[in-house]
Each structure stands twice: as C-alpha cells, then as structure tokens.
Amino acid sequence: MAWEPKPWKRPPTSSKNREGYEGARLVCPHCSQDARFVERRPKWCQSLLGTIQVVRPYYHCRRCRRGHIPWDQAAGLGVAALTPAASEVASIAGVRTSFARSAEVTLQKRCGLRLSESTVQRVTEAAGQRLSELQHQKVKLGADRVWPWQRDACGKSCAYAGLDATGVRQQGEHGAKADGRMGLCGHSLQSAQRA
Numbered sequence: 001m002a003w004e005p006k007p008w009k010r011p012p013t014s015s016k017n018r019e020g021y022e023g024a025r026l027v028c029p030h031c032s033q034d035a036r037f038v039e040r041r042p043k044w045c046q047s048l049l050g051t052i053q054v055v056r057p058y059y060h061c062r063r064c065r066r067g068h069i070p071w072d073q074a075a076g077l078g079v080a081a082l083t084p085a086a087s088e089v090a091s092i093a094g095v096r097t098s099f100a101r102s103a104e105v106t107l108q109k110r111c112g113l114r115l116s117e118s119t120v121q122r123v124t125e126a127a128g129q130r131l132s133e134l135q136h137q138k139v140k141l142g143a144d145r146v147w148p149w150q151r152d153a154c155g156k157s158c159a160y161a162g163l164d165a166t167g168v169r170q171q172g173e174h175g176a177k178a179d180g181r182m183g184l185c186g187h188s189l190q191s192a193q194r195a
C-alpha cells in the first residue's frame with residue numbers, strides 16, 4: 001500500500017449529515033452506547049488564512065460522560081485546533097529547525113502563522129507519531145521510482161550501497177539524562193557515478 005498526499009475534503013453537508021449533524025443520537029465512539037445531540041458549539045481554529053471560527057454539533061454520552069464532535073474528526077482538526085494544512089506547515093517547520101525558532105521566526109515570516117513553541121512541538125511530535133505508525137504498518141511512503149541501474153561486464157545490474165551512522169545526544173524532560181540516539185543515512189551509488 002503506497003501513501004499519497006490527499007487534498008483536504010470538505011466534510012459531508014448533505015441534508016442527512018449537515019455540517020457534522022448526525023441526527024439526535026449517535027453511537028458513542030468511546031463506549032458504543034447512545035450519545036445524544038446537545039448543541040452546536042463554537043471553536044476557534046488556526047488556519048493558513050488566519051483564525052477562523054467553526055460551529056459544530058456536540059454530542060454527549062451519559063454512560064461514559066464523555067463528549068464527541070464528529071465534525072472535528074471529519075474535518076481533520078488536529079492538535080491545538082489547527083486545520084490540516086496549518087498542521088502540515090507547522091510540522092514541516094518543526095523538523096527543520098528548533099521549535100522555538102519555528103514559532104518565533106519561520107512560521108510567522110513565511111505564512112503569518114502565530115503559534116507557541118509548545119504548539120509547534122506538539123504538532124510536530126504528533127506528525128512523527130503518525131509517521132511511526134505508518135512505518136510499523138509497513139506503508140511505503142512516496143511514489144514508486146524506477147532506478148536506471150548500470151550493468152556490469154556480465155550484464156547484471158549493480159550498484160554500491162553505503163550506510164553511515166551518527167550519534168545524536170538526547171536530553172530528557174527538565175534536563176534529565178537520556179539515552180543517545182543513532183541516526184542512520186543510507187545511499188546508493190552507481191558504478192559510473194562513483195568513477
């Protein structure tokens with residue numbers, strides 16, 4: 001199964017499922033009992049075009065006493081009420097430089113997104129967690145690529161593979177001692193390029 005970027009889809013707005021309204025009751029996703037519609041609740045979200053307010057139906061389950069808002073899930077509202085696009089941009093910035101610099105400089109200068117350092121950290125770490133889950137599920141990322149391998153004297157395709165590792169020191173919470181990590185970088189060289 002290959003992963004491909006998907007454009008954001010507007011949540012369903014048919015008469016049956018209007019802006020997240022799924023009827024007077026729905027199945028509670030936490031305990032599978034009935035959750036009833038309570039009211040439409042407003043929420044402020046951060047988008048790439050600025051802060052926007054959305055109003056969506058809120059359901060509550062009496063049994064487990066938890067609330068559920070189907071629209072948030074359908075719209076892909078992520079950590080810290082960021083839209084999917086804002087979340088993606090924030091996490092891209094978060095992996096390229098420090099969370100503090102991303103929040104104070106990169107995101108503001110590039111797209112006017114004003115987030116706190118801790119929000120950039122949470123969004124980036126959540127994206128990393130999702131990526132880790134995809135890797136565990138052995139989902140191939142990126143499109144298929146055909147490599148134009150060189151052929152040796154016997155006509156067999158061949159290449160040189162290289163692997164390098166570097167240690168990255170880690171620091172635990174509140175400066176606590178933590179195990180270091182090892183980053184690995186692999187590359188392949190074709191015989192003609194190597195020469």
Ligand SMILES: [Zn+2]
Nearest residue numbers: 028031061064
């Ligand atoms: Zn419940």
